[in-house]
Amino acid sequence: MWCWSGNRTVTCRINGSVVVDSMCDPSTKPDTDRSCDVGSCNWFTDEYGACTVTCGTGTQTRTVECRNNNGMVQDSNCNDPKPATTANCNEESCPDWTIDDTFGECDVTCGAGVETRTVTCRINGSVVVDSMCDPSTKPDTDRSCDVGSCNWFTDEYGACTVTCGTGTQTRTCDVTCGAGVETERNLSHKWLCCGLIAWCDPSTKPDTDRSCDVGSCNWFTDEYGACTVTCGTGTQTRTVECRNNNGMVQDSNCNDPNQQQLPIVMRKLSCH
Template identity: 30%
Template sequence: MWDCSVDQQCELTCRPVGYRFYVRHSERVRDGTPCVNNTPNDVCVGGQCLSEGCDGVLGSGMVRDRCGVCGGSEGSCVRVAGSFLNSSVPLGYHKILDIPAGATAINITERSASPNYIALRSGTGQSIVNGRWAVDPPGDYEAGGTTFVYTRNRGETLTAPGAVVAFEDPAPPPVSSPALTDRWALERPHPHNSGPSRNARIPPRTDIPLDNRSPFVWMLGQLTECSASCGKGQCCSVDCGSGKRTRNVRCVSDHGSVVSDGECNARLRPQVNEDCHMGPCVSNWYFNDWTDTCSAPCGPGVQKRDVMCVSSGADSECVKEKPANMTACNLGPCVACSALCGNGTQRRNVICIQKLGSDFSVMSPSECAHLEKPSPIQTCEMEACRPQWFTTEWSACSKSCGDGAQTRDVRCLTPDKEPSSSCDLAHRPNAEQPCNSAPCSPSLADESCKDHRANCLMVVQARLCVYSYYKTVCCASCTQNAQRAKRQ
């Protein structure tokens, strides 16, 4: 059994039910094939689903306005509205309004549920909806050149779009009943005291003239060709063997309008279902191509394909051994990725070989020119790079002697150099270390010889101690430097 794709309605692409591969039977269906887009008359033309505009031109985008004018702007008609508020009426049918000829966007709505029923009859007195003291079921009722939609859900509604586009039959059948006018009368049966219950019949009153009761007959549709070239369709219920096919059977009046099935003789109702035979079922294994890619980017892997029995789907009905649905593949040995984390590349050698029995021979690359050469480089993805600790250079020692200290900045950064708090604190580098731990010379014990500036080390490095000012404000550093020079 095949299931057609609805995404490309004008392309004949099907998928077996229960499987995940598609088979394209044709890039485009025959022009004129029905499709579903915006209107019931959409058809496929040149592989595209086109909607018919109200001007009869496919793809024009023309629509009718509320006045029924094709491409109009709703300025050629006026809106008519009103309410029927008279609740003190006796039992029977009571006229509410006349729907004039040419009316469009008709909407009669019961604002709240009540035991009353909306009724509709033609200007000649022919009952359309809820006539002859009978309650009709909700549904579509054709009359006056349009289709009235009757609903009964928390109050009744009767709607119609207005006049529809008509066509002329070149050889119409003889009409025995008088032609209907475009004038319709809307009536409403209103109960008083013990009114009619829903779906109940009430004997007609003698003081109200009734229509001549027309005979009703069963009308059945013909069993046409299947509505789809694949998929379930509306034809036989099976693809092979014996099944059932159905057709619509409706009860219609002499005027051609659909009425309740109870109006027709149930003993004369035609059969809705009948047997159909699609020929003997064939049982065999069917499979599609192997997948294009190996399951492993390098090293040993597998390629897969779908294998199915074309009978009812049960593997036991195919007698032959089921073909393998997996095969081994190997794209060459795995090479280490160029990156320890994140994205990198892998390289491999690609050579042309010829297989002779169980042996392989290396051939010239020109011998494989007719084949697609595999790429010698492929991307590889390692685990995502984690944040790491980063440090600056150590600062200068804070003292020239006697337990100084050096410092540096330590930060946790992501691969994008953004601050992070996810680094391992146990492996955090030190931000401070000791320096110049040698004790100072005894001659520096004079407490008056001290450094009075923070940049005395720079003074020593710039050789400014020869000046009395710097020698005084940086006494300790300059003295220590002088002693160090003497030892050298």
């Protein structure tokens, strides 16, 4: 918009007092207006300021004014659309903490220790220095763990080493972590416990063998059964077994020359 005219006030006066214009010579009256040019009205913009954030999407602002040659005027004096006063900035991601793995194994074989994991500062998947991430939000890199004490573990005694008389029974004596409770955590350490028996007090180690007595092996007989015939010569039979205290065993265990001879299993019987 162009401004083509300017004006001023001219009055007729007597001794400083204003009187009607007709009392003065109109031919000598000074001009009350003249043409002027203050220039066109246009939008003026300065540079965008700093972003409102250091990472992530923020905003920048700038001054936008409608001006002529003399300075700022009302926005309505500028015909073109007003330029933007704000813009987005720093649209890249902020660095953030990333947990790279799960907690590892406890650093002790028995008792209380520490588990650790790796936590890195990253931007769009790339590792950067930790100082670029907020230290107050960093996840824990370690935590306490307790795999329990190492204790002796025994299974049941096995069978006696002999069939007759006195022998030996054995059992496994191993080491387990965690008061005998094999959890997923302490099972991963059991190989250490078992490999290092010193973790358990050897003076408290249970016996791995003991004597056993299954008794001597002897022949057992029951009564003869009925005769196979009612008249004439027939036979009778009975059960004959080699036994120890636990029950029947192989006959060969009763065939020791120093033991009694095999009892008669069958006999003939005559009847009239």
